[in-house]
Structure formats: C-alpha cells, structure tokens
Amino acid sequence: MTTTQHLNILLVEDDEVDVMNVQRALKKNNATATLYRAANGIEALTMLRTNNQIPQNNNNKLLILLDLNMPKMGGLEFLKELRADPTLCNLSVVVLTTSRQDRDLATAYQYNVAGYIIKPITFSSFVETIDILNRYWSMSEMPSPA
DSSP: OOOOOEEEEEEEOOOHHHHHHHHHHHHHTTOOOEEEEESSHHHHHHHHHSTTSSOOBTTEEEEEEEOSOOSSSOHHHHHHHHHHOTTTTTOEEEEEESOOOHHHHHHHHHTTOSEEEEOOSSHHHHHHHHHHHHHHHHHSOOOOOO
16 A cells, blocks of 8 residues: 655755745646745755755655855755765755856766756746656655655
8 A cells, every 4th residue: 555645846956036936836737845945055955954944754855956156155065965974865856057057067967866857948838847847756756765
C-alpha cells in the first residue's frame, strides 16, 4: 500500500517579483504543494538544518527550487554546502535561474542538480514551467529522509 506524499517546495530566491510569480503560478495551477521561501543560501541552510522548519518525513517530500544569483550566499555556494552536509546531501534541487552561462550550468550539474531551467520571460510560460515541475515532482518517488 503506497502512502500519498505531499510536495513541499523550498524556493531559494531573493527577487520578490520571481517569488510572487512562483506563488501565482502554483495558485493558477491549483497546485497542492506547500511553498517555503528563503532569500539566500544562508537562510535556506538554516531552514533545512533547523528541525520542523520544513516538514520532511515519509508523507512529505521536498524539492528545492534554487536561483543562482543572490546576495550573501549564491546558489552555487549553497549547492557546495548542501552536498557537503551528510544529512542534506541527497535533497533534490532544480535550478531556476536567468543565468545562461555555460560554467554555471556545468557547475550546477557537478553538484548533482536534478535540472537546470532558465526562467521563462512571459508569465504564461512561467505558469506552464511551474505546472510541469509540480506535476513531475508530485509523481516522482523520492527517498525518505534519514
């Protein structure tokens, strides 16, 4: 018997407009995912390392949507820290960024991201992208937290 898992999304994003776009896209798609937000990599690591900040158990799976260009701790620094942490290293991360630089793409995949998506320019494309991500990750099997 399989247990239905709820999708939690940690959006690591400093741009308020992009945060609102993700919120609006989830709402427009009637997504049941719960959205958490960190404004930079330091905030995200603190949230992930603090018990009960984001539910992670057998009934809750977590996807991190990560921007790369942020103050204090950018996305690539965050990925380096995340992958070095034995309790967080297996979390699923999808980069959602404006960076089209080959070195950012290559570095992100060296840190085992599950995907690298360039932020769509139009809101309708953004809604479609978030819908596809939400549906895919809602159906994906993910390991239970340790």
